[in-house]
Amino acid sequence: MSQAIALRAPIVPPSPARADGPATHVHASPAQIHFLGLGKTYPGQAQPALHGIDLSIRRGEIFGIIGRSGAGKSSLLRTINRLEQPSHGRVLIDQVDIAPFDEDQLVALRRRIGMIFQHFNLMSAKTVWQNVELPLKVAGVAKAERQRKVRQLLALVGLEEKHHVYPAQLSGGQKQRVGIARALVHDPQILLCDEATSALDPETTASILELLRDINRRLGLTVVLITHEMAVIRDICHRVVVLEQGEVVEQGDVWRVFGTPRHAVTRTLLAPLQTQVPEALQATLRASPISRNSAVVLKLTVLGEPALSELFADLGGRVRLLQGGVQTIGGHALGQLILSVQDAPHDTAQLLERAGRWAEQVEVLGHVV
Structure with missing residues (x-):
């Protein structure tokens, strides 16, 4: 029934900021990660997990990857970090192709790319301090330097007083903070987050997201995360890519993709965050006018805070606001309005043209009496 109308060699990167350094805002700069014609097919599977991925991730940004289950996000x-070897195509980190790396180069690469997981992956028989310290011991770092680094990172994630505690005595949020501290021990330039908040309650998720934002600002890390929680992408990411059956179907700034999603998959994923048509109204909608008293029902996506009186006057006729609200994404205000317009002095095409002066996207939901 509805019809949408769109109107508008080893890596040698710069040294990261120290964890105890001053807090600075990091502006996204030229791409740090490039995927060029990337494809991945697993043995025994006819359908590729990834196909023709061309994508760039900028240095210092928080980048989200979303898609339905099995879309190829993981x-x-x-x-x-080459835990998966592509079947074809290339992955460049700081303009270096990582495909030919030998084992020693891969070890160095993975120390520059931290990773945190959904289920924390902590060692239950070791304390918080020992869990964070372990990668440094494996790398042969001297004891004094290990102690300095662990103390610094536990302060960064707010767990100084829990250094002697075992994982079983921690909450889910505290366990994830340990995981984040451990991922930062080698001063990485890139932090990968694999469903890092999916096992957490909403309040704890908010605190972990704030910690990741702080780390991104202070340390200048490029953060790449996958999640099935669209609110996480909305609240923390600068840009996002949408995958479907291993291919990129949409990408861009989060406020733009979330405000005016173009692909059907994106709209499906974001549906829980969108302004919904009230059930009582939905039941009365018809595809075409059924009487001379019918009103057309429009859904408008508006960039900024709409001036309703001026909008209503421009549409003409009797205009009613049925549902609506404004949210801020990435510093951009986005309004979603559901309006009924009755007795307009214009035909539907003219009405849509007038609505398009105010909206990034206009959708005809149907007609009601």
Whole structure:
């Protein structure tokens, strides 16, 4: 029934900021991660997990990867540290192709790319301090330096007083903070987050997102995350890519993709965050006018805070606001309005043209008496 109308060699990167350094705002700069014609097919599977991925992730940004189950999100994320070897195409980190890396180069690469997981992956028999310290011991770092680094990172994630505690005595949020501290021990330039908040309650999720934002600002890390929680992408990411059956179907700034999603898959994923048509109204909608008293029902996506009186006057006729609200995404205000327009002095095409002066996207939901 509804009809949408769109109107508008080893890596040698710069040294990261120290965890105890001053807090600075990091502006996204030229691409740090490039996927070029990337494809991945697993043995025994006819359908590729990834196909023709051309994508760039900028240095210092928080980048989200979303898609339905089986879309290829985890496969794409794991090619960045070569836990997955692409079947074809290339992955460049700081303009260096990581495909030919030998074992020693891969070890160095993975120390520059931290990773945090949904289920924390902590060692239950070791304390918080020991869990964070372990990668440094494996790398042969001297004891004094290990102690300095662990103390610094536990302060960063707010767990100084829990250094002697075992994982079983921690909440889910505290366990994830340990995981984040451990991922930062080698001063990485890139942090990969694999469903890092999916096992957490909403309040704890908010605190972990704030911590990741702070780390991104202070340390200048490029953060790449996958999640099925669209609110996480909305609240923390600068840009987002949408995958479907291993291919990129949409990408861009989060406020733009979330405000005016173009692809059907994107609209389906974001539906829970969109302004919904009230059930009582939905039941009365018809595809075409059924009487001379019928009103057309429009859904408008508006950039900024709409001036309703001026909008209503421009549409003409009797205009009613049936549902609506304004949210801020990435510093941009986005309004979604559901209006009924009755007795307009214009035909439907003219009405849509007038609505388009105010909206990024206009959708005809139907007609009601």
